[in-house]
Amino acid sequence: xxxxxxxxxxxxxxxxxxxxxxxxxxxxxxxxxxxxxxxxxxxxxxxxxxxxxxxxxxxxxxxxxxxxxxxxxxxxxxxxxxxxxxxxxxxxxxxxxxxxxxxxxxxxxxxxxxxxxxxxxxxxxxxxxxxxxxxxxxxxxxxxxxxxxxxxxxxxxxxxxxxxxxxxxxxxxxxxxxxxxxxxxxxxxxxxxxxxxxxxxxx
Amino acid sequence: xxxxxxxxxxxxxxxxxxxxxxxxxxxxxxxxxxxxxxxxxxxxxxxxxxxxxxxxxxxxxxxxxxxxxxxxxxxxxxxxxxxxxxxxxxxxxxxxxxxxxxxxxxxxxxxxxxxxxxxxxxxxxxxxxxxxxxxxxxxxxxxxxxxxxxxxxxxxxxxxxxxxxx
Numbered sequence: 001x002x003x004x005x006x007x008x009x010x011x012x013x014x015x016x017x018x019x020x021x022x023x024x025x026x027x028x029x030x031x032x033x034x035x036x037x038x039x040x041x042x043x044x045x046x047x048x049x050x051x052x053x054x055x056x057x058x059x060x061x062x063x064x065x066x067x068x069x070x071x072x073x074x075x076x077x078x079x080x081x082x083x084x085x086x087x088x089x090x091x092x093x094x095x096x097x098x099x100x101x102x103x104x105x106x107x108x109x110x111x112x113x114x115x116x117x118x119x120x121x122x123x124x125x126x127x128x129x130x131x132x133x134x135x136x137x138x139x140x141x142x143x144x145x146x147x148x149x150x151x152x153x154x155x156x157x158x159x160x161x162x163x164x165x166x167x168x169x170x171x172x173x174x175x176x177x178x179x180x181x182x183x184x185x186x187x188x189x190x191x192x193x194x195x196x197x198x199x200x201x202x203x
Numbered sequence: 204x205x206x207x208x209x210x211x212x213x214x215x216x217x218x219x220x221x222x223x224x225x226x227x228x229x230x231x232x233x234x235x236x237x238x239x240x241x242x243x244x245x246x247x248x249x250x251x252x253x254x255x256x257x258x259x260x261x262x263x264x265x266x267x268x269x270x271x272x273x274x275x276x277x278x279x280x281x282x283x284x285x286x287x288x289x290x291x292x293x294x295x296x297x298x299x300x301x302x303x304x305x306x307x308x309x310x311x312x313x314x315x316x317x318x319x320x321x322x323x324x325x326x327x328x329x330x331x332x333x334x335x336x337x338x339x340x341x342x343x344x345x346x347x348x349x350x351x352x353x354x355x356x357x358x359x360x361x362x363x364x365x366x367x368x369x
Contacts, residue, residue: 032250035333038294039257045264058259065296066255073251074244075214080339081240082221085232116213119331120251123339124243130344140348143336144355147325156207157297162305162321170318173362177322177355185351 073120080124084131093133098186100138105182108138112145112178118153122146136189141182148174247338254334255296261330262295271306274320276313283319283360290323290356293330300324319360326352 047055096104115122126143134142147153149171158167226233273285293300304321308314327349336345 032253035250035253035257035330039253039260042257042260042264046260049264054263055260058263059256062256062259066252069251069255070248072211072214073247074240075218077243077247078218078237078240079214079221081236081243082218082225085236085239086221086224086228116210116217119335121214123336127340130341136344136347139344140351143348144326144352148322152210153297153325156210158301158321161298161301162308166308170321170359173318173359173366174322177359180358181352181355184354185347188351189347 069120072117076117076120076122076124079117079121080128083125084128087128087132089132092129096129096134096138098135098137098190100135102179102183104135104138105141105179105186108134108141108182109145109149109178112142112147113149113151115142115146115150116152121152122150135186137182137186140185141178144181145178148177243339250334250338254330258295258330262299265294271303271310271312274307274312274316276311276316278313278316282313282316283357286316286320286360287323287353287356290320290325291327291329293324293328295330300328315360315363318363319356322359323356326355 043055046058050057094100095107100107112122115125122143126139126146129142130136130139154167154171158170162170222233222237225236273289274282278285289303290300293303300321304317304324307317307320332345332349336348
């Protein structure tokens with residue numbers, strides 16, 4: 001990592017004084033409405049086919065699933081919040097920003113691969129990275145890496161259900177994909193939003 | 204020790220690790236991020252509740268044979284393309300996605316098609332995108348990420364065709 005900046009490394013105080021660009025929290029978006037409609041229609045169809053017992057069976061099963069997931073969601077949200085607070089913006093935009101090159105994509109890939117937890121961790125953390133200066137390319141590499149070569153889902157679900165051979169083989173095939181996806185994302189992004197890119201450079 | 208427990212320990216270990224770093228930056232930093240994280244949690248819970256409690260119903264009405272029938276070994280690139288659509292359209296969580304993949308493999312599905320299915324499901328299963336990714340990430344990023352991910356299940360299938368079976 002080059003240390004050519006003439007000024008001294010600024011202390012972490014900027015993390016305190018400057019509120020991080022907050023996420024827009026939509027109360028109820030269209031995605032929620034679509035899912036709610038899908039769930040209502042499906043539940044009605046299940047009720048017609050299997051009666052009240054069928055509906056209750058699924059409800060109790062999913063309620064216990066929900067109870068199990070809830071603490072992990074909290075952990076994911078806290079992880080995302082802490083990470084976006086403690087990562088130095090300047091360093092992140094240097095090592096994961098638009099100018100970070102292949103190294104940035106590799107860092108994003110490595111980060112996605114070692115990140116513990118499920119979607120409740122990956123998306124809050126990815127969102128935090130975007131907020132502190134990672135570009136779309138590196139963040140795409142991270143998300144794709146988490147979903148394709150991350151060990152969390154593979155260990156918890158894929159190996160028990162699909163078997164170790166298939167899973168390891170599938171992961172080997174997937175190894176190059178995060179970097180390629182990130183590179184493609186970066187390639188398309190600078191052509192799609194040339195202005196935004198220069199804004200980010202200036203910031 | 205179960206894998207899930209191990210992953211939970213890693214997860215909470217990471218939370219405590221980064222929390223400790225934040226705390227050493229000073230209590231205001233720690234408190235601000237704690238509040239931020241808790242607010243995210245409170246905002247996200249209703250959507251998670253809807254998705255998790257509802258996904259069982261969505262999965263219950265989609266017959267799995269419809270999806271597995273598309274992934275035959277002789278289906279070639281058309282089969283790969285259908286596998287990608289099927290992966291994106293599969294409702295429910297990982298149990299359903301991987302079970303469908305296993306059923307397809309056991310009932311004569313082609314390996315490249317099943318790989319394309321599993322990779323497409325991992326990249327853009329609609330329910331995960333709508334339920335998890337959009338609430339947490341800027342929508343513009345999510346659509347962009349999905350669009351540039353489209354070639355990759357095909358690429359995975361091509362690699363599977365070249366290097367052969369597991």
